[in-house]
Amino acid sequence: MRIKGIAVSPGQALGKVVFIKTEEIAGTKQLIADDEISDQVQHFRNSVTSLSNQYNCSAEELFSSGKKEQAEMMELHHEILNDYTFIDRICSLIESGYGAVYSVRLALDEQLNNFAKIENPYFRERSNDLKDVATRLMYKLSELDYSEVKEIDYAAVLFAEELMPSVAINLDRRYIKGVVTNSGSSTSHSAILVRSMGIPTVMGCEDFSAVQEGELVFIDGQAGFVEYGLSERQIKDFTTEMIKQNKLDQLELSWAEQPTITRDNNKISLFANLINPKLLPAVIKAGAEGIGLFRTEMLYLDRVSPPGEDEQYLIYKTILEKMPNKPVIIRTVDIGGDKPCACLPVAKELNPFMGVRGIRLSLLEEELFKTQLRAILRASIHGNAMLMFPMVSTVEEILQAQELLARVKAELHSRRINFNQKIPVGIMIEVPSAAIMADILLEYIDFVSIGSNDLIQYTYAADRHNPQTSSLCSHFNPAALRLIKSTIDYCAQAGKLCGLCGEMAAEPEAIPLLLGLGLQEFSVNAALLLRTRKIISQIDYSQAAAMAEIAVKLPSAEQVAKLLQEFSSTVRQ
């Protein structure tokens, strides 16, 4: 039986269920006698001092063992505990006759009400830290031990209503193989901690009352589920899967420092797609030769005002500096009616995928667009930055975007701000009209990157997320293949770089086909980069080219898939 939740920290594990129950300490509402008040205030102040010292000690310990993130969290908790507005409020509640524990509870609830009104989830999530501090304080006042998970010395998966950050910080990853909770989100402190410790975690599970204490469960923190009530058979299957995954991880790592070349020595560029700058370490570890697509829309989501020029500049600069001498393709924001975004003027549309998104929105919102262009240009001196526009469908859009770019350049020039005058400018080929006209569009730009996901669904007029139409969006559909082929050919004729940054670039059976069509640059998710490099190295380009020539003449996706399967099985032999 399976419980689904939010995938918070990746990894798979088997372990025995341990429930962590945090006893609800509410205190009593009953008023205390007048002569007890000063004792209670004193008891409260002593508890604050004692807990405060505990926080200081653990912060120091964590700093000296190099756990900076954890130490900083302890410092934050120390500061929250000693917040004088909070302390004063509690003291005045005690003075009005409530017991110390109950006073803390009341003051906490008041603050939580305040926090609940905050719109930005990153700020709202800090209520979790406050709750943690107040709970510890209530335990201290009641002279109870705060539930910590210390005595476990076997492989365990923890189940809790909520994982407090100060509990997360003390988890021993040798034994704690996974965490499952009812509440929580991937931006909470606890989530950051379990990720940094590499403990598979699923949060936001609805109900796990059917799970038994002590039973063996399987957790998959990447797919976001936990499986319980396991049969012998399932346990065996999960074990084999884990061993296989482990071996694959090891094997793939040996590919990190290899170049990407086909078996007959054709050099291919293997880049990574980057969604969030925080994932850059994984990209570097996998040995990416560049960033084929940095999606800047992440910078705009979950906030009420758009990111300013300086904020964007710093982010682009950091990425460029961490990818020295390597191409970094920064794609201007691609947001439309399908993604809710509070900080951009996106209207609700009946058909958002065909509406104002990508470059269309940028050209309507000139100031927003110019801010982003200025930030990218300013950052361009810190590395090998390339600029790319999404959702282009006509020559006019390129000309308009280029004109705005020229204006921003002139403005920076007159302000004597340095930037790369010759920053390469490219477009995504994801609308069929752009693929059809690619030979003409190429006269105005330096490179293209094929967005295969959208190109296929627009070519077949089929939503790839709709289960009833998704089969039309196969990577092997011959009509889309022809568009991909002609785009690659036009680029070769014009001597311009052609990449592909959709999911197709990492699909094992599509790789030989793309190679055979002459694709020069593959951009894939960091997690699939090493596997892709390995597959490319096993393929003979000349054989792939002969196969691709046949593939584009086939009548159906099914027949293309069959041809590719046959090709892949001969490669494996």
Add this chain to the structure above:
Amino acid sequence: MTSVEVLVNNPAGLHARPASELAKLAKSFASHVIIEFNGKKLIAKSVLSIISGCIESGSLIKVSAEGVDEERCVQEIERFVKELDE
């Protein structure tokens, strides 16, 4: 009273660690310090007050101090906010 307007420019805004350090810094002065933002008056010496202000990157805040060391206090806080980088 001394006041200054300063732009919060670090990507995270006045969030967890920056808020906690700002409160610590404000507490090292004798002056009473407030931060005005979005029509709210926040208490600079209270980390909870700062966080609840939800001061995101790109926000313009006004820092005002009143007391014996008000000028130095405002200067130091201005510098602290400008130098934030995380």
